[in-house]
Amino acid sequence: MFQDLGIPPSLLTRIAEAGFIEPTPVQAAAIPIARSGRDLIACAQTGTGKTAAFVLPILERLLADQDLGPALVLAPTRELAQQISETVIKLAPLRSMKVALILGGASMSVQIRALSGGPDFIIATPGRLIDHLERGTVRLGRVSTLVLDEADRMLDMGFAPQIERILRGLPAERHTMLFSATMPSPKDAAWRDILAVGLRDPARVSVDPPRVAAKAEQQLYIVDHFDKTPVLLDLVAEEKGSLLVFTRTKHRADRLAKQLFDASISVDRIHGDRTQASRKRALERFKRGEIQVLVATDIAARGIDVPGVAHVVNYDLPMDPEDYVHRVGRTARASLAGRATSLVLREERGSLRAIERLVGGALPAPIWKCRQHESSGRPDAPPRPAKDHRGYGAKPWTKKVRPAGAASHDRRERFA
DSSP states (O other): OGGGGTOOHHHHHHHHHTTOOSOOHHHHHHHHHHHHTOOEEEEEOTTSSHHHHHHHHHHHHHHHOTTOOOEEEEOSSHHHHHHHHHHHHHHSOSSOOOEEEEOTTSOHHHHHHHHHTOOSEEEEOHHHHHHHHHHTOOOOTTOOEEEETTHHHHHHTTOHHHHHHHHHTSOSSOEEEEEESSOOOTTOHHHHHHHHHHOSSOEEEEESOSOOOTTEEEEEEEEOGGGHHHHHHHHHHHOSSEEEEEOSSHHHHHHHHHHHHHTTOOEEEEOTTSOHHHHHHHHHHHHHTSOSEEEEOGGGTSSOOOTTEEEEEESSOOSSHHHHHHHHTTSSOTTOOEEEEEEEEGGGHHHHHHHHHHHTSOOOOOEEEETTEEOSSOSSOOOOOOOOTTSSSSOOOOOOOOOTTOOOOOHHHHTO
16 A cells, blocks of 8 residues: 555545555555655556556655755656656646646747746656756756656657756756656666766666556557558457557558548548647547547657557557557556557568567467458468559559650659
């Protein structure tokens, strides 16, 4: 129980009101260390309660010392930063906690006012915080606690230089906590630099290796490029609940969302090129059930708490095997069941093996899904249907007819 962790009664009341009953393993392991003031490295997969594991000890310290400097929380994405802010507000006692949410794509003037008002929490994405440092609109000399949330993701996204610059502006005497879904390799130079500069003799907590949510029913479909969207349309038609569909690129997310919209499916999309207001509006519509399908790039794979996602679809397999775990972790959360379907190209079998090595077990046997072939499980490949020059339609190849003597610019003719 949370009271066994030494959390004060004022916070216990808020914890109960928020619906938290028992601490998760990472909370049970990390909160006592965080309360002691020792630096901490905690590794646990997405959806295990890491946010509350650092928010609760920070709230306790801020409530006990009114003159304590603010806590700085760095997150890789706007959505995760927004979620952390909501968790702070949810768990803070009646004394209002001032939160400055520093995100790209949002109003600088609003953020400047929040920073000048003496916030208790500064929750930021690294790029926008650097913008404020360069403008002189934020000073980090009084920061009492630093949290690097989803540190592995921040390194993957190339934020190491920004993090190192932010670390140089922080006071030497501070409490530092690093939370990560996976532990980067010790051979990673950026990781070593952050550990050397950022943490002092940290305690280490590791809870469960990366694994797919036990209640997520997984299925793999081997498809060709031009069959992905028809298969997805079948999945949407069969599903009564909500679907979160992941694509590899922003362009493909836009195109797929338009295809679904043209098929009279309620859909929206989120990716890095959309404004913060648009991304927030799309997530809120999805949470309220106003749209059935949300198409997203991997910015939504971590840190987005959307309750009741019935079905996660990997329209594209992720580049990083770890992102498979985080994507599938968006469904079958808490006590709910869920499904996860991956549309796999023939040439991506190596990626499947990498995912199997990561999760420590075999994935379900793949099933052929093709408009010209419905397999009963036999391993041989189906015949390849005709495709257009992009590889996305059923339009067959056609050979251009040109006037006699005209020069050919058609690679298909020249290499025939």
